[in-house]
Amino acid sequence: VRIAVDAMGGDHAPDEIVRGALLYREVVGTADLVLVGDEAKLKALLGGKGTSFEIVHAAGVIGMDEHPAAALRRRDDTSIGVATRLVKDGRADAVVSAGNTGATMAAALLILGRVRGIDRPALCGMLPVTSERQATCLLDAGATMDADARNLLQFAKMATAFMEKVHGVSRPSVGLINVGEEPEKGDKLRLDAHALLRAAPDLNFYGNIEGRDVLRGVTDIALTDGFNGNVLAKGLEGAFDVLQHGIRGDIFGGPLGKIAGAIALPGIRRFRGRFDYDPYVSAPLLGINGVSVVTHGRAKANMMRWAIAVGERAVANRLVEAIGTIAAPAE
Amino acid sequence: VRIAVDAMGGDHAPDEIVRGALLYREVVGTADLVLVGDEAKLKALLGGKGTSFEIVHAAGVIGMDEHPAAALRRRDDTSIGVATRLVKDGRADAVVSAGNTGATMAAALLILGRVRGIDRPALCGMLPVTSERQATCLLDAGATMDADARNLLQFAKMATAFMEKVHGVSRPSVGLINVGEEPEKGDKLRLDAHALLRAAPDLNFYGNIEGRDVLRGVTDIALTDGFNGNVLAKGLEGAFDVLQHGIRGDIFGGPLGKIAGAIALPGIRRFRGRFDYDPYVSAPLLGINGVSVVTHGRAKANMMRWAIAVGERAVANRLVEAIGTIAAPAE
Numbered sequence: 001v002r003i004a005v006d007a008m009g010g011d012h013a014p015d016e017i018v019r020g021a022l023l024y025r026e027v028v029g030t031a032d033l034v035l036v037g038d039e040a041k042l043k044a045l046l047g048g049k050g051t052s053f054e055i056v057h058a059a060g061v062i063g064m065d066e067h068p069a070a071a072l073r074r075r076d077d078t079s080i081g082v083a084t085r086l087v088k089d090g091r092a093d094a095v096v097s098a099g100n101t102g103a104t105m106a107a108a109l110l111i112l113g114r115v116r117g118i119d120r121p122a123l124c125g126m127l128p129v130t131s132e133r134q135a136t137c138l139l140d141a142g143a144t145m146d147a148d149a150r151n152l153l154q155f156a157k158m159a160t161a162f163m164e165k166v167h168g169v170s171r172p173s174v175g176l177i178n179v180g181e182e183p184e185k186g187d188k189l190r191l192d193a194h195a196l197l198r199a200a201p202d203l204n205f206y207g208n209i210e211g212r213d214v215l216r217g218v219t220d221i222a223l224t225d226g227f228n229g230n231v232l233a234k235g236l237e238g239a240f241d242v243l244q245h246g247i248r249g250d251i252f253g254g255p256l257g258k259i260a261g262a263i264a265l266p267g268i269r270r271f272r273g274r275f276d277y278d279p280y281v282s283a284p285l286l287g288i289n290g291v292s293v294v295t296h297g298r299a300k301a302n303m304m305r306w307a308i309a310v311g312e313r314a315v316a317n318r319l320v321e322a323i324g325t326i327a328a329p330a331e
Numbered sequence: 332v333r334i335a336v337d338a339m340g341g342d343h344a345p346d347e348i349v350r351g352a353l354l355y356r357e358v359v360g361t362a363d364l365v366l367v368g369d370e371a372k373l374k375a376l377l378g379g380k381g382t383s384f385e386i387v388h389a390a391g392v393i394g395m396d397e398h399p400a401a402a403l404r405r406r407d408d409t410s411i412g413v414a415t416r417l418v419k420d421g422r423a424d425a426v427v428s429a430g431n432t433g434a435t436m437a438a439a440l441l442i443l444g445r446v447r448g449i450d451r452p453a454l455c456g457m458l459p460v461t462s463e464r465q466a467t468c469l470l471d472a473g474a475t476m477d478a479d480a481r482n483l484l485q486f487a488k489m490a491t492a493f494m495e496k497v498h499g500v501s502r503p504s505v506g507l508i509n510v511g512e513e514p515e516k517g518d519k520l521r522l523d524a525h526a527l528l529r530a531a532p533d534l535n536f537y538g539n540i541e542g543r544d545v546l547r548g549v550t551d552i553a554l555t556d557g558f559n560g561n562v563l564a565k566g567l568e569g570a571f572d573v574l575q576h577g578i579r580g581d582i583f584g585g586p587l588g589k590i591a592g593a594i595a596l597p598g599i600r601r602f603r604g605r606f607d608y609d610p611y612v613s614a615p616l617l618g619i620n621g622v623s624v625v626t627h628g629r630a631k632a633n634m635m636r637w638a639i640a641v642g643e644r645a646v647a648n649r650l651v652e653a654i655g656t657i658a659a660p661a662e
Contacts, residue, residue: 186476188477210565211565215566225518238546252598257595270581
């Protein structure tokens, strides 16, 4: 397995991306890595440590203020564009990026295209949960706007394949995010989707779940449309930020707080461990004809290491082929 | 001003509801209160302390497994039905309930009806925020499914009246919850709503905000459809629960944690104070032809006290009339 890493994407690129690649090689190391980015910078960062990495030069980065698809069409030197084309050309099996999700998605759609039989792609936002599950796949986290019930059914099937193939969850349960548990609750999209999901023989459909059930980890998959999923994922992330900021500043901030923090250190570590989602946050774009893994823009080395591992597992366990079988079961 | 309090609604009814009424009379006390519920129980709870409260008997409660509208049509003895009819009959100016939101909404719609010119009602979920604002009104938190762009425009106007009249915020800012800040982002509903909001001369339209901006308090009003608002409000509440549970259990749980907790007590109080939303969580249903205040099912005495005060301010500042003027400005 050979993985193209977008070394220029993300808040901490290229330093932490390169450190993540080195960490991956040190800890796991089964896949070959291709670093895509500014060759001089990458060589300087690697020193002598990365002689086994191939480097493919790409000087450009897509800015946050650029329209991703337009930028990709206009310029052929962006790191995400070059890295994704390596997959298209068979020179890599997967691309992994912590860069602008919109740009990664645009590159995947423009260069790799959709799996035949899948109408719209979906993005899995992996969330840490408090149940015995590792994490819940919240999808669609924003790949597709204006999804219909048929799209939601396809999303549920793709997420099922993803959780089985990449996370080793057998018969993952699917919860439809709704305003209440009763089947007759919700807007028209939810009513239609509920009926389709209930009738699908190959899904482990749990029924409706509510907003609070997502972090509780009531199901392996929390299914919704891309608008709602994006707002909810960002809202939950904002809640974590606000509360962690409060804990740090209000509770453990002053001189007394610092003493309390030293005493409570084992507990603080336990708390952090519960919400450590480095291993889970990365996910491939589902419905793409190739493996394109999106990770968090804030990714540092450890998260990048896991993102590369997710790409490797998706390739090794033939995720794209599995989704192709779901999409066109008769063929 | 005369307020009907549904004494039987909520997780802690009737004890905490009655305690809330007593607290209101003690601390604020400008409105007269009518307690609606099981007369014998209420008299026993009040002892001699509530002789200035009128009690109106209503033995029934709408169960969580009942269909609210059907229950209201079938039975005329439910506390929320009786309390809402007091407003309809002019025997009270507002009804306040911590009971099933669906039942309060159904009673308001069936008994009081909508304001002329308002097509659909909206529910304001008041959230504590970290900016200098007191709180943000997240609406619609679930009153209306399948809203269109025109409904969202009406919601924005009603919330503007609410924040001005009840919370004293002058020219409250309105943020449209979306998947990105750029005007061209979002699904069809958001694109249409953005255009209508931008063109509305009587609104202080900020533009798009994202899920994480809601708790940051970027705007006074965070506008969305009832499906998305309900899922987001419950999701954020779930995040608070999960994190508070983690803080209590992981950090301050064991013997060392207890010592740390004692040392950090002033900080813990500061932290709690920041997220103390008792004064803000209650809000009237907007678009109803009368004041019907919904508060949290978990409300205890202090939150009930504030809920009654919100009802009083809505009546005293003529919120319903203000919404009527917005809805039919030509009349």
